[in-house]
Amino acid sequence: KAGVTQTPRYLIKTRGQQVTLSCSPISGHRSVSWYQQTPGQGLQFLFEYFSETQRNKGNFPGRFSGRQFSNSRSEMNVSTLELGDSALYLCASSTVQGLPREQYFGPGTRLTVT
Amino acid sequence: AQSVTQLDSQVPVFEEAPVELRCNYSSSVSVYLFWYVQYPNQGLQLLLKYLSGSTLVKGINGFEAEFNKSQTSFHLRKPSVHISDTAEYFCAVSDQNAGNMLTFGGGTRLMVKP
Numbered sequence: 558k559a560g561v562t563q564t565p566r567y568l569i570k571t572r573g574q575q576v577t578l579s580c581s582p583i584s585g586h587r588s589v590s591w592y593q594q595t596p597g598q599g600l601q602f603l604f605e606y607f608s609e610t611q612r613n614k615g616n617f618p619g620r621f622s623g624r625q626f627s628n629s630r631s632e633m634n635v636s637t638l639e640l641g642d643s644a645l646y647l648c649a650s651s652t653v654q655g656l657p658r659e660q661y662f663g664p665g666t667r668l669t670v671t
Numbered sequence: 672a673q674s675v676t677q678l679d680s681q682v683p684v685f686e687e688a689p690v691e692l693r694c695n696y697s698s699s700v701s702v703y704l705f706w707y708v709q710y711p712n713q714g715l716q717l718l719l720k721y722l723s724g725s726t727l728v729k730g731i732n733g734f735e736a737e738f739n740k741s742q743t744s745f746h747l748r749k750p751s752v753h754i755s756d757t758a759e760y761f762c763a764v765s766d767q768n769a770g771n772m773l774t775f776g777g778g779t780r781l782m783v784k785p
Contacts (some may be wrong), residue, residue, distance in 0.1 A: 561714070590771050600761065600775035613770045647714055651771055660771060662707075662714035 559584065561650050561663035569669045575636040578666045582629050582650030588612075589631040590660065591623060594645040603646075606631050607653060635668075643670045673698045673764050677776035685784050686754055692747040692779045694762030704745040705763040705773065706736055715761065721745060732756070757783045 562581045570576050582589050590613075591603040602615040606625035623633040629650075635642055645667050649660040678693040696702060703722050707715040719730025726738040736747045745762060759780050763773040 588771050590773075592773075592775075599777045600763075600773075602772045602774070605771050613772050615772070649715075649771075653771075659717060659720065660773065662716070664712075664714045 561648055561661055563646075563648050563663040563666050565666060566664065567667050567669075569671060570638050572638055572640060572670055574638050575634065576638060576668060577632050577634045578646055578648075578668070580631045580633075580648030580650075580663060582631070582648075583661055586650035586652050586661070587629050588651045588653050589625055589629065590649045590651070591631070591633050592647045592649065593617075594647060594665070595641075595643070600647075603633065638670045640670050642668065644668060673702070673766065673769070673774040675762050675764050675774055675776035677760075677762055677779050679779050680777065681780045681782065683782045683784060684752055687751050689750050690748065690752050690756075690781065692760050692762075692781065694745045694747065694776055696743050696745065696762070696764045698743075698764060698766055700766045700768060703765045704736075704738060705765070706730065706734070706745075706747050707761045707763060707775075709759045709761065709778075711758075718747070718760075752781070752783050754783050754785060756781060 564579045588607045590605040594600045605613040609625045620636045625631045645665045647665045648663045651660045674697045676695045684690045705720045706718040719728050721728050721738045729735045759778045762776040
C-alpha cells in the first residue's frame, strides 16, 4: 500500500507571497492532519480534516488554512508569507474507525521563505 | 491541556550500549502515548504506542517503552543500539478528547558513536 505523499518536497517563496501544499493520504484513510516543524517551536499541530470538514485546529493565525477534497486529498494554504513560516510541513493520515487513531506521516514539504 | 517533556535534547551513546530516552507527560484524562523516530530529511515513523493494557510496550527495531501512570512517564529503551539508530526521537500524547491531534515533546537527538 502506498504511503502518504506530499508535493512539492521543497519550495522557496518570497515574503508576502502565498503557497499551497498538497497531501495524498494512504488509500482508505479519511482523516488528514497537518503539522509544522521548526527548530524553535518543534512539532505543532495545525489542523485536521475529515470528510471535507475541519475537525480540529491548532493555535495558528488565520493565514493558515486548509481543505480536503472528496477523495480525501488535502491542501493547506499559507497566505502573506512571513520569514517565520519557514518550516517543514508534515501531513499525516489515519483511519477514524475505532481507537487508537494511529497516524502515518508523509516525508514533508520543506518551505523556505526569503 | 496536554504537554510532553523530553528531558534530554541530546543523548550520545556508544554502539552496542543500552540507551534510555526519557519522556514525561501531563494530561487530565486517560492518554494514549507514542514514540516516533525521524531520520534526516524524512517524516516521522511510529516506533511504538501505548493504548491500554500491559504497561510494557514493544515496538519496531528492538525498542520498548514502559508506561508509568504514577510517574506520568513513558521512557523509551533499547538494550543495544546501532549506528543506524542515530536519529531524532519524539514522544507524543493524545487522548479521547483530542481526536487525531498529537502533542509532541521537543525531541531527543540520539547520537550513536562507533
